[in-house]
Amino acid sequence: MAQGQQHKNKAVKTVVIYGQDTVTEDDIGPPPLNLTSQFKTLHDWLVNICNSNKPKKAITKYNVDLFESTNDYTLCLTGVNTYVKGDDSFVKIEYTPQNLYYRLPVSFHKGINRQQVLMKLMLELEDFTTTIEFKNSFFTRSNAIVFLPNGKKIWPK
Template sequence: MSLIPPHKNDLNELIFVQGSFNVIEDELEPPLTDIESKFSTIEEWLVYMCTYDKPEKPIGKYNFGLFESLNEYVVTLTGVNTYEENNNSRICIEFQPEYTFFRIPTSYCGSLSREQLLKKLTNDLQNFLMTKYFRFSFFIQANIIVLEPTGQILWRK
């Protein structure tokens, strides 16, 4: 069986096809260049979400993403659920917190390379997963939490 390159359908959904199996995935719009964050650290951002924001329905997977531009990084958080219908898997973004985007302060990444930044980000996220905020939050109901740029599983139920 050959893999057909991904393409977009009329609904601007990304479609992957292998044989008779389709995956349709919603996409998150890239952040605007004028995103301002009221948080000074990733931990503050996450604590706010755990305290004041929660999904309306159960979420199976949380993805931490990273938008990158020249010397600027924005971390994203989305909650997704996967639905199986016929031979299609539909991956839907079903949770975007009030503050979906967190612009990483220049002081955080300084002159770090992308690899060093990802390592630092991974470490900070893993440290957060050991806090009481995480343990008593909506995150704990998910099956998995992933850092998308590396594919690393940060937490699994």
């Protein structure tokens, strides 16, 4: 069972697992409807994140999420840490880049289905982890980068 509520400009989602343990997760809302990207490519967006505001504390995992609507895909990147207290876990978003969202250009997904979009995104994200920008970035101090739509690790430490 999941519940959602607003908390300090972030939504909070509580999920009960096995009737006993609870996991409370910070949740970023969808991108603004009028979002326009200043980046031409996914690579440009990721390089910008690597070169801009760095996390103020250690981040254990970065999540790349995907917001979808009719003929529109927007990526979102956050850094999270998990805290455990008794039977409860708290997943806190403790890093959001200045350019939190990246709307994919129509040319990226034109003529392909959702599954093909996900595969194409995974390949491009995995390719980025081989670049010098990635290797010299704060991302490598984390334990993993996960693509949330399919739960697959883009990069494990």
